[in-house]
Amino acid sequence: MKSYREELSFHTDTRRAYINITPQVEQAVARSGISEGLCLVNAMHITASVYINDDEQGLLRDYDDWLEGLAPHEPTTRYRHNRTGEDNADAHLKRQVMGREVVVAITNGRLDFGPWEQIFYGEFDGRRGKRILVKIIGE
Amino acid sequence: MKSYREELSFHTDTRRAYINITPQVEQAVARSGISEGLCLVNAMHITASVYINDDEQGLLRDYDDWLEGLAPHEPTTRYRHNRTGEDNADAHLKRQVMGREVVVAITNGRLDFGPWEQIFYGEFDGRRGKRILVKIIGE
């Protein structure tokens, strides 16, 4: 069995952002030399998500509006977590809807995707450096 | 290490549907010949989910009503994604609540389940052929 580990780094200028990280994950798979296995991709921060869906700008804005409706940022005083001096409680909630991680099959040395699957990093409390973990095991 | 891959195919007559796919996944595990490992089951389409919960008809209708409340199909004009000519933005949102994939342990050649766990395919934009990926690695 082989294993491979890589960190991806990002910085977003906005509080919330949706970034297609498929090319970086594909490069990690190529560097791993693993042709059959599983690829875990997870946010290393707890106010961010890694998820798989469509790379369509309208949909990304729909996600953003929808998540803001389910877990509004304002008023920040509505959340007990923010009494610690944070203002990001909403980001911890939004991340649970979108998920922490994806596990993708590796087949013939490639991410084994359906027709429209793209891996996204969803940031809900950005404006600083953030990291994503890619861990691949297989042969 | 061994690996095994299989696609399951489905067609639903309705826009939304909830299908127990546990028997098909069990057959894939048996065909794999793998007795200890991990089994990934994921929707290959981005308007559908694979999730684990109860096979109880009332609950399936509760899920359907609840998801429709969280991300209503109508009016389709409320979603920017639908300006592309689609009418399925709500399906992309519902899928995020229910999840893309499950990872199930394989122990002694079987899906290592708790007492009521059943694997479901949740379709939110059906009425055409859809596929599910089963990837198993182990020994």
Added chain:
Amino acid sequence: MKSYREELSFHTDTRRAYINITPQVEQAVARSGISEGLCLVNAMHITASVYINDDEQGLLRDYDDWLEGLAPHEPTTRYRHNRTGEDNADAHLKRQVMGREVVVAITNGRLDFGPWEQIFYGEFDGRRGKRILVKIIGE
């Protein structure tokens, strides 16, 4: 390839509870003797979640309020599932928001975590014994 399996057992006195299980999972990783691989941690019950987020008491209460808003327990008659004699339909819904499982990388014999990641068991229909599965594969 090596594999390791362990069950964790819990009993909660309250209907809903959020328990940090990171120490127990770390012990399982140590006992496994696996230094590079993947660790699956999943609820074996379908009204409970395993998820990763912050161990901050205010946030845990925010999650509880938020989930109760998204899928209220009362009135129990609003859910078809409860016509079976159960009163836990809301727990099946809450669990889908928080997720069934996490997959964590194992690197150098340890859970490969970002700075604040902690594994939690979220119970939404407690007051009886419940189990969590830890399955680790790797080398």
